[in-house]
Amino acid sequence: MATSGRSHGSTTAALAFTLAVVSVSAAFSLYRWRRREEDLENRIKEFEKSLGSTLEKSASERKGRVKAQQALREALAQTESHDLHSTIYPMRPIGTIQSCFSTRNGTPRQPLLVSLARACLIFDPALVPPASLEGLEEYSHCWILYVFHLNTDIEKLWRKPSQSKLKAKVRVPRLNGERKGVFATRSPHRPCPIGLTVAKVEEIQKDKVLLSGVDLVDGTPVLDIKPYLPYSDSIQGASVPNWVKEDCSLAVASVTFSDTFSSSITSCWKLIEKKSLYSSADEFRSLITQVLSWDIRSMSQRNKPQDTLDEEIVYHLVLEGLDVSYMIDNESNILVQDVSLPKNLQDVAGS
Numbered sequence: 358m359a360t361s362g363r364s365h366g367s368t369t370a371a372l373a374f375t376l377a378v379v380s381v382s383a384a385f386s387l388y389r390w391r392r393r394e395e396d397l398e399n400r401i402k403e404f405e406k407s408l409g410s411t412l413e414k415s416a417s418e419r420k421g422r423v424k425a426q427q428a429l430r431e432a433l434a435q436t437e438s439h440d441l442h443s444t445i446y447p448m449r450p451i452g453t454i455q456s457c458f459s460t461r462n463g464t465p466r467q468p469l470l471v472s473l474a475r476a477c478l479i480f481d482p483a484l485v486p487p488a489s490l491e492g493l494e495e496y497s498h499c500w501i502l503y504v505f506h507l508n509t510d511i512e513k514l515w516r517k518p519s520q521s522k523l524k525a526k527v528r529v530p531r532l533n534g535e536r537k538g539v540f541a542t543r544s545p546h547r548p549c550p551i552g553l554t555v556a557k558v559e560e561i562q563k564d565k566v567l568l569s570g571v572d573l574v575d576g577t578p579v580l581d582i583k584p585y586l587p588y589s590d591s592i593q594g595a596s597v598p599n600w601v602k603e604d605c606s607l608a609v610a611s612v613t614f615s616d617t618f619s620s621s622i623t624s625c626w627k628l629i630e631k632k633s634l635y636s637s638a639d640e641f642r643s644l645i646t647q648v649l650s651w652d653i654r655s656m657s658q659r660n661k662p663q664d665t666l667d668e669e670i671v672y673h674l675v676l677e678g679l680d681v682s683y684m685i686d687n688e689s690n691i692l693v694q695d696v697s698l699p700k701n702l703q704d705v706a707g708s
Contacts (some may be wrong), residue, residue, distance in 0.1 A: 448524065450504065450578035457634050457644065458574045459675040461507055462654045466530065466607075467543065468554045468569040470651060473644040475634040476556070476573055478582070479565040486561050494561045498585035499568075504578045505550040517693075523548055531606045532654050552577075557583055609653045610689040614642070621696045625679050626670040628698065633677055645681055648674065649691050 403460065456476040458464040465471050478501070480490075505511065510523070526536040527544040541546060557569040566582070626638040635641045652659060654672065669693065674681040683693045 367578060391629040409497055414609075434502060449484075450481070450580060450664060451484045452478050453577045454478055454503070454571075454573045454575065454577040454579060455634075456573050456575040456577065457677050458571075459678050461574050463648055463674040463676065464574045465572040465648070465651065467560075468556060468572045470572070471644070472557075472570050473635075473640070473646045474569065474571045474572040475559075476568045477577060477634065478568060480564045481562050485564065490566065491559050492584075493558060493566065493584065494551060496558055496584040498555055499558050500583045500585055500590075501554050501556060501568075501573070502582070503552045503554070503573065503582045505547070505552050506576070506582065507574060508550050510546065510547055511550055529600070530657055532600050534660060545564050551580070564608075587609055608689075609652055609685070609691050610649060611648050612646050612691045612693065614693045615695065618642075618693055618695060629677055629679065635677070641677065644676060645674075645693060645696075646678065649683060649693065652685070654685070654691065 370418075454476050455478075456464075457474060465474060523538060523539075523546070527539050527542055527546060528534045529537050529542055545552065554572055556573075557570045559567040559569050561567075592601065622638045622642060626633075626641065632636075635639070635644065658672075669684070671682050671684055674683065678699070680693045680697050680699045681693060682697075683691055687689045
C-alpha cells in the first residue's frame with residue numbers, strides 16, 4: 358500500500374510537471390503570436406502611411422502639372438496675340454518613313470496613284486510603345502501627318518519667316534503651270550510645311566507599320582497617324598474644281614523597256630534584294646512601270662518648246678536606291694533604258 362501511494366504520488370507530480378510545461382509552452386506560443394500580430398499591425402500601419410504619403414505626393418505633382426499646363430497655354434495665348442511667329446507648340450516626329458522613293462523626283466504627287474509604292478513607318482520606341490498600334494491592323498487605310506522636310510525654303514521658313522518669301526500662288530501641274538492660291542492646292546511649299554496623305558495598311562510589326570500606295574519620300578518625319586473612317590472621311594456629294602478631275606492630264610501613252618534592261622535589273626537586284634521592300638526583280642520592274650505611267654517631269658522640263666526639245670535627253674528616277682534612266686518622246690511614250698547603282702555607290706560596290 359505504501360508503494361502504491363508513492364507510485365500514485367510520482368504520477369501526480371509528473372502530471373503536474375507536464376501540465377506546467379504545456380502551460381508555459383502555450384503561454385510562450387501565445388506571446389509569440391501576439392508579437393507577430395503586433396509586428397504585422399505595425400507593418401500595415403507603415404504601409405498605409407507610405408501609401409498615403411505617395412498618394413499625397415502624386416496628387417501634389419498632378420496639381421503642379423495642371424498648373425504648369427495652364428500657365429503654358431496662357432503664355433502661348435499671350436504670345437500669339439503679340440507675335441504669331443514666335444509661338445511654339447510641343448510637337449516632334451514620332452517616326453520616320455523608309456520609302457521606295459529615294460528622292461523627291463518621281464514621288465507621286467498624290468497618294469494611291471501607285472499601288473506598288475511601298476513604305477515602312479518606323480516609330481521611335483521612346484515615344485510610341487508597341488501597344489499604341491494595337492487595333493490599327495483592323496483598318497484598311499490610315500491618315501499620315503508629316504513634315505515636308507526636303508523643301509528648299511524650309512530653313513528660312515522656320516528660322517527667318519519674314520525672309521521666306523513664301524508665294525501666295527503656286528504653279529499647278531494639271532494646269533500646265535497656271536497659278537492657283539497655295540491653299541487651293543496640295544503644294545508642299547506652304548506657310549506651315551505639314552503634309553497630309555492616306556495610305557493602305559498592309560501589316561503591323563511591333564514598332565513598324567508597312568504601307569502601300571504612298572506618296573512619301575524616304576526619310577520623311579511623321580507627326581501622327583490616324584485611322585481612315587469612311588463614314589466621316591468620305592463626304593458624299595463633295596465638289597472639286599474641274600481641273601482637279603482631269604485624271605489623264607499627266608498620264609503617259611506607254612512605258613516600254615530596252616532589250617538590255619532585264620540583264621541590268623538582274624545584276625542590280627542582287628545588291629539590294631535583302632533590304633528591299635519588294636520580293637523580286639519582276640515586282641520592282643512593275644513598280645517602275647506604275648511610277649512612270651504618270652509624267653513625273655518638272656513643269657520646266659515638260660513645257661520646253663518642241664522645236665528646241667532634244668529627243669535624246671535622258672531623265673533619271675531613283676527607286677530603292679537604284680538609278681533608273683529613261684527617255685520620253687513627243688507623243689509621251691517612255692522607253693526605260695537602264696537601271697544601275699548611283700555613281701556614289703558604284704565606287705563602294707567596286708571596292
